[in-house]
Amino acid sequence: MNENLLEICNHIVKLGTKLGADEIECFSATQKSIDAAIEGNELKISTRDESSGIGIRIFRNHSLGFAATNRVSRERAEEALRAAIALSRNAPPDIHNGLPNPGKYVFVPGVYDEEIAEMNESEVIEKASRMLVAAKGIDERVSVDNGRFEISVGYKAISNSSGIEMDEQFTAMYYDIGAHAIENGKISSMDYRFDGVRSLGEDTSEELAIELAELVVESLSARKIESFIGPVIISPFAALDLLLLPILFSVDSNNVQKGISRFVNKKGEQVASTVLSIRDDGTLPEGLSSSAFDREGVPHRPINILDNGRLKNFLYDAYTANKEGIESTGHASGGTRTVPSIDSTNIRVRRGSRTLEGMISSINRGLLIQRFSGNVDPVSGDFSGIAKAGKRIDNGAIQGVVRETMISGNAYDLLARLRELSHETIKIADLKLPYFLSDEISITGV
Numbered sequence: 059m060n061e062n063l064l065e066i067c068n069h070i071v072k073l074g075t076k077l078g079a080d081e082i083e084c085f086s087a088t089q090k091s092i093d094a095a096i097e098g099n100e101l102k103i104s105t106r107d108e109s110s111g112i113g114i115r116i117f118r119n120h121s122l123g124f125a126a127t128n129r130v131s132r133e134r135a136e137e138a139l140r141a142a143i144a145l146s147r148n149a150p151p152d153i154h155n156g157l158p159n160p161g162k163y164v165f166v167p168g169v170y171d172e173e174i175a176e177m178n179e180s181e182v183i184e185k186a187s188r189m190l191v192a193a194k195g196i197d198e199r200v201s202v203d204n205g206r207f208e209i210s211v212g213y214k215a216i217s218n219s220s221g222i223e224m225d226e227q228f229t230a231m232y233y234d235i236g237a238h239a240i241e242n243g244k245i246s247s248m249d250y251r252f253d254g255v256r257s258l259g260e261d262t263s264e265e266l267a268i269e270l271a272e273l274v275v276e277s278l279s280a281r282k283i284e285s286f287i288g289p290v291i292i293s294p295f296a297a298l299d300l301l302l303l304p305i306l307f308s309v310d311s312n313n314v315q316k317g318i319s320r321f322v323n324k325k326g327e328q329v330a331s332t333v334l335s336i337r338d339d340g341t342l343p344e345g346l347s348s349s350a351f352d353r354e355g356v357p358h359r360p361i362n363i364l365d366n367g368r369l370k371n372f373l374y375d376a377y378t379a380n381k382e383g384i385e386s387t388g389h390a391s392g393g394t395r396t397v398p399s400i401d402s403t404n405i406r407v408r409r410g411s412r413t414l415e416g417m418i419s420s421i422n423r424g425l426l427i428q429r430f431s432g433n434v435d436p437v438s439g440d441f442s443g444i445a446k447a448g449k450r451i452d453n454g455a456i457q458g459v460v461r462e463t464m465i466s467g468n469a470y471d472l473l474a475r476l477r478e479l480s481h482e483t484i485k486i487a488d489l490k491l492p493y494f495l496s497d498e499i500s501i502t503g504v
Contacts, residue, residue, distance in 0.1 A: 067217035079116040089212035094186035096205030111394030121149040168344030173258040174229040196271035205235035222355035246277040283460040289424040294491035307436035311378040330367040331476035340403030346488040347403040353390040410479035419454040439470035464502035
């Protein structure tokens with residue numbers, strides 16, 4: 059099947075050129091997954107899913123035509139090709155439409171793991187069961203609301219009229235778990251953890267379940283906190299929404315070109331504290347978002363986004379790169395059913411030199427935010443919501459868990475006021491983040 063997919067793509071590119079396409083791209087993928095779910099402290103029936111598809115994008119006189127099929131065959135691909143050509147006749151021209159050229163490709167180790175590829179349904183169920191047992195085994199008060207363990211095995215191929223012809227096999231494991239604790243009618247805050255890995259040997263699902271169970275049991279002792287304005291330590295999980303979402307939104311070149319990014323006209327300027335450096339690297343060995351190439355066949359490569367708080371690069375696909383007369387950074391993303399969009403790959407935030415304990419010891423009065431539930435406007439940066447399972451800091455030490463507290467502020471202001479990053483980092487799917495210490499956030503006891 060793998061050879062057939064690439065052969066079909068090559069055939070479609072040649073046929074499309076004959077039928078009048080100025081440029082043509084054929085992207086194909088197949089994927090199978092096995093999923094075992096947890097719900098209400100019980101394992102549910104596992105499910106299998108197999109999907110495949112071909113997406114064809116053509117340009118005629120700079121007009122786009124796109125069509126897709128979820129049946130992999132030459133005949134169905136040819137039908138989709140003709141549909142894409144027909145659609146291009148009525149599409150408005152855009153001089154920035156165009157496909158990328160081949161680049162220098164590197165082999166990325168750890169993208170495919172034979173052990174994952176050979177896992178069967180019973181093994182996946184066993185993995186989910188072990189997550190459930192690990193969480194419940196910590197304390198009888200733990201109640202697992204939901205969870206999932208999934209393996210995915212796939213293959214993708216791309217060919218275009220500019221000379222790109224690439225394919226790749228891939229595997230991954232994904233797992234998540236949500237839980238709360240109950241004691242004498244008292245219910246803790248619900249908490250949630252997730253991760254994903256490329257190889258069986260990197261599986262941390264049981265450790266994740268244990269960590270979550272300990273957190274929800276600890277939050278049973280939560281106490282009210284008075285309102286104040288002061289420093290906060292933001293955990294990697296809370297930082298996903300509070301800090302990373304606004305940054306990645308603002309370095310998306312499509313948002314920059316639309317004028318809705320906070321970083322418009324700020325390349326090379328200081329946009330955050332000097333303690334913050336962020337790198338995107340789609341070539342990391344065993345990285346969850348690693349691959350030799352992106353959705354358009356452009357090679358992945360390391361990109362510095364922020365360097366000591368200074369904005370170094372935006373993320374581009376071929377279309378947004380064409381608008382500025384530059385090359386794509388290899389950040390086209392998507393599947394076979396839609397045209398490409400922009401997304402990051404593996405995000406790494408450079409760690410600090412001080413331990414989390416050392417950061418805590420520097421705070422006279424503050425809050426450790428472990429999880430955030432609320433709204434973050436990536437355009438303005440304004441946020442408001444609830445800090446869940448937060449920990450009160452007094453006189454340089456943790457003084458217990460606090461009840462859900464309201465927090466509000468502006469993410470871009472937080473970035474500018476970052477004082478320190480921890481030496482410890484936590485991996486969350488395709489990100490690896492430290493703890494972030496920032497000054498002056500409004501904390502409202504409820």
